Amino acid sequence: MELKRKKKNKKSKKNKKSKKLSLKSKIILGSSGIAASIFFFAIIIVAIMTLISGIVAAISGANSGNSSEYTDAAYGQAYDLSDNTQMFVAELYTACENYNVLHWFEALKAIMEIESGGEGPEWADRMCCSESQQNYEYPRYPGSITSVAYSMDAGVRTWISLCEYTGLTDASQESLLLATVQCYNFGPGFWDYLTSDESKYYGEFTPIAAETYQQYYRDKYGWTPGNAEYTDRFREHYKFPRELSFDTGGGSMISGAFDGTIGWPIEFTTCTTYSDHLAVDIGTGTTGYPVYAVGDGVVIWTYSFPNNIWGSGIDDERSWGNYIRIYYPSLGIQTGYAHLSTINVTEGQTVHAGQVVAYSGNSGNSSAPHLHYEIYEYNGYETAPRSTRLDASEFRKYYPDIVIN
Numbered sequence: 001m002e003l004k005r006k007k008k009n010k011k012s013k014k015n016k017k018s019k020k021l022s023l024k025s026k027i028i029l030g031s032s033g034i035a036a037s038i039f040f041f042a043i044i045i046v047a048i049m050t051l052i053s054g055i056v057a058a059i060s061g062a063n064s065g066n067s068s069e070y071t072d073a074a075y076g077q078a079y080d081l082s083d084n085t086q087m088f089v090a091e092l093y094t095a096c097e098n099y100n101v102l103h104w105f106e107a108l109k110a111i112m113e114i115e116s117g118g119e120g121p122e123w124a125d126r127m128c129c130s131e132s133q134q135n136y137e138y139p140r141y142p143g144s145i146t147s148v149a150y151s152m153d154a155g156v157r158t159w160i161s162l163c164e165y166t167g168l169t170d171a172s173q174e175s176l177l178l179a180t181v182q183c184y185n186f187g188p189g190f191w192d193y194l195t196s197d198e199s200k201y202y203g204e205f206t207p208i209a210a211e212t213y214q215q216y217y218r219d220k221y222g223w224t225p226g227n228a229e230y231t232d233r234f235r236e237h238y239k240f241p242r243e244l245s246f247d248t249g250g251g252s253m254i255s256g257a258f259d260g261t262i263g264w265p266i267e268f269t270t271c272t273t274y275s276d277h278l279a280v281d282i283g284t285g286t287t288g289y290p291v292y293a294v295g296d297g298v299v300i301w302t303y304s305f306p307n308n309i310w311g312s313g314i315d316d317e318r319s320w321g322n323y324i325r326i327y328y329p330s331l332g333i334q335t336g337y338a339h340l341s342t343i344n345v346t347e348g349q350t351v352h353a354g355q356v357v358a359y360s361g362n363s364g365n366s367s368a369p370h371l372h373y374e375i376y377e378y379n380g381y382e383t384a385p386r387s388t389r390l391d392a393s394e395f396r397k398y399y400p401d402i403v404i405n
Contacts, residue, residue, distance in 0.1 A: 003144070011056075021197055022354045024054040028362055033375045036294075039200070040163065044094060055290075057165040060109050068306065068345050069132070073345065075103050075104075075105070075106050075107075075171055076104045076106050076107060076171040076238055076239055076240050076241050077238070077239045078104050078107070078109035078110045078113070078237055078238055079237060079239060080236065080237055081109060081110075081113050081117065081237060082113060082117040082118070083118070083146045084116065084117055084118070084119060084120065084121060085112055085113045085117045085126075087121055088112070088126050088148060088152075089112075090108055091126075091148055091149055091152045092105065092108060092109060092112060092126075092127075092152050092155075092156075093105060093148070094149075094152070095152035095153050095154055095155070095156040096108065098156075099156050099157070099160060101156060101159070101160060102312050103170070103171070104159060104163075104171075106126075106155065106171075107159075107167075107171065107177070107181070107238060108155065108159060109237075110179065110234055110237040110238035111155070111159075111184060111234065111238065112126055112127055112231045113157070113237045114230065114234060114237070114255075115127055115128040116128060116299060117267070120152065123143075123144075124145060124146045124147055124148050124151060125143055125144070125145040126148055126151050126152065126155075127151045127152060127154060127155025127156075127158070127214075128142075128151075128155075129145060129151055129154035129155045129158055130142055130143055130144040130145045132154055132155075132157075132158045133158075133161075134154045134157040134158045134161060135154050137150060138150075139382045150270050151375065158184065158250050159180075159184065161188075162183045162184060162188060163180060163189050164189075165183070165191060166179060166180045166183065166191050168180045171240065171241050172240075172241050174185055174240055175204055175205045176203075176205070177240075178205045178231045178234070179191060179194055179203070179205035181230065181234050182205065182210055182226075182230055182231050184230075185226040185230040186210070186213065186225055186226045186230075187226075189217075190210075190213055193209075193213050194213070199212070199213075199216075205231075206230060207228070207229070207232065208235055209226045210228040210229075210230070210231065210282075213228075214226070214228050232268075234331055239285070239286055252272065252273055252274065252392070258399055258402065259399070259401075260399035260400055260401070261397075261398050262290075262294040262295050262328075262333075262398045262399075263292060263293070263294040263295065263353055263354060264294070264330060264399075265291050265292050265293075265294055265335070265337065265373055266282055266284070266289060266290070266292065266360060266371050266373075267290070268283060268284050268289070269281050269282070270282065270316060270370075271283075271402075273391070273392035274403070276391075277391070277392070278374065278386070278389040278390065279336075279338075279372050279373060279389070279392070280372075280373050280392050280395060281370050281371070281372055281373075282370055282371040282372075282373055283368070283369075283370045284360045284369045284370055284371060285369060286369050287341045287359070287360055287361045287362055287369045288341055288342075288359050288360065288361075289359060289360040289371075290356040290359060290360075291302050291303075291337055291340065291356065291357055291358040291359060291360055291371060292353075292354050292355065292356060292357065293335075293352065293353055293354065293355045293357050294326075294353065295326070295328040295330065295331050295336055295353045296328065296330065296350075296351070296352050296353055297326045297327050297328035297331075297350075297351055298328065298345065298348065298349070298350055298351070298381065299324060299325070299326055299345045299347055299348065299349045299351060299357070299383070300325050300326065300327045300334070300347065300348075300381055300383065301323075301324065301325040301347060301383055302323070302324045302325075302343055302345070302346065302347050303317055303320060303322070303323040303324075304322055304343065304362060305318045305320070305321050305322060305323075305363060306321065306322055306361075306363050307321075307359060307363065307364075308321070308362055308363060308364065308366060309364060309365050310365055310366055310385045312365065314365060315365075318364060318365075319364050319365035320336075320338040320339065320341045320372070321338060321340065321361065321362075321363025321364025321365070322338075322339070322340035322341065322342070322343055322358070322363045322364070322365060322373070323336065323337065323338045323339075323342055323364075324336070324337050324340070324345060324357060324358055325337075325380055325384075326351060326357065327380070329379075331375070332378075332379040333375055333376060333377055333379075333398075334375075334376040334378055334384045335373070335374060335375055335376070336373070336374035336376065337344065337358055337371060337372070337373060337374075338358070338364060338371075338372035338374075339359060339360070339361050339362060339363050339364050339366040339369075339370060339371065339372050340358040340359060340360060340361045340363060340371075341358075341359050341361025341362070341363065342358060342361070343356045343358050344356055344357055344358055344359070345358070374389055374390075375390045375394075375395060375398065376389050377388070377390060378388070387400070392404055
C-alpha cells in the first residue's frame with residue numbers, strides 16, 4: 001500500500017512537471033507567434049507608407065513649379081494660376097509626359113488657365129477641346145467631354161497638331177508661339193490667313209492680326225470666331241524664356257548686403273557687371289517692378305525710347321531705352337536708371353528717398369528684363385560726364401558689403 005502511494009506520487013509529480021513544460025512551451029510559442037505577426041504587419045505598414053509617399057511625391061512633382069523634370073528657363077514659365085487650374089496640373093503633366101512634350105507643359109498650363117481657370121472643379125473639359133478635331137470619343141459640341149483625363153489628352157494632341165502645322169518647335173520662337181496659341185483659340189485657319197498674301201502679315205503675329213482675322217472671317221462667313229485678345233490673356237499667365245534667363249554677358253556676379261549710405265533702387269539683388277560696363281545690371285525676370293529714388297533729389301533728365309533693340313548694334317541714347325537721371329544735392333551724386341518700362345517723373349521734379357520714380361522694363365539694348373543702375377560722382381544739376389561714372393567695384397563706397405565674384 002505504501003509502495004503504491006509512492007509510485008502514484010512520483011507519477012503525479014511527473015505529470016505536473018510535464019504540464020509545466022507544456023505551458024512554458026505554449027507561452028514561448030505564443031510569444032514567438034505574436035512577435036512574428038507584429039513584424040509581418042510592420043513590414044506591410046512600411047510598404048504602404050512608402051507607396052503613399054511615392055504617390056504624393058509624384059503628384060507634388062507635377063504640381064510644383066520647381067520640378068527639375070520639366071522646369072527649365074528654355075521652356076518659359078506659367079504663373080499666377082488660379083486654384084481651379086492648380087487642382088488639375090497633375091493630370092496635364094501626365095498627358096504631356098505620355099506624348100513626350102513636357103517642354104510644352106508650362107505653355108499648356110497657361111492655356112488651361114485661359115480656357116477653364118474661371119470654371120469650378122466640377123467642369124471636366126479643362127482644356128476646352130470638345131469641339132477639337134482631336135476629340136474622337138465625345139460629340140463635338142461645347143462641354144461634351146466629361147473626363148478630365150481625356151480633356152488633357154485631347155488638349156495636348158490639339159497643341160501638338162497645331163505646332164506641326166505652324167512649324168513651332170520651341171518657346172524661344174516668340175511670334176510663332178503666340179500665333180500657335182491664337183490658333184488654339186481660332187483654329188488652324190488663322191495660320192492660313194496669317195501666312196497668306198492677302199493678309200500681308202507673312203506669318204508674323206501681332207494682336208492686330210487677330211482682330212483683322214475676325215473681321216475677315218465675319219465678312220466671309222457672317223459670324224465672328226474666338227477671342228482676338230486670347231494672346232493677351234496668355235501673356236498674363238506665361239513668361240517667355242528670355243524673361244527668366246538674364247544674360248550676364250559672361251560677367252561677374254555681385255552679392256552681399258545692399259544696404260549702405262544710400263538706398264537700393266529696386267527689390268531685387270541679383271546683380272551682374274562686366275568689364276567697362278560702369279554700372280550694375282539687376283535682373284528682374286519680368287517687367288513692371290517699382291524703381292525707387294535712393295535719396296532726396298531732383299530729376300535732371302528723362303529720355304524716352306520704349307522699343308527693344310537688343311542685337312541691333314545701336315550704341316547711342318536709344319540703347320538705354322526709357323531712362324531717367326536724378327541728382328542728389330546732399331549726397332553730391334547722380335544716379336541713372338535705364339531699360340525702364342514706364343517713367344513716373346518729369347524733368348525738374350523733386351523726389352524723396354524711397355519714392356517710386358519708374359517701373360523696370362526691357363526697353364533699349366536689353367537682352368532680358370532688368371534695371372541698369374548707374375552712380376555718377378558729380379555734384380551739379382547738369383548731366384554728369386561719363387568720366388564720373390563708377391564701375392561696380394567703386395559701388396562699395398556706397399554699399400560697403402557687396403561682394404563681386
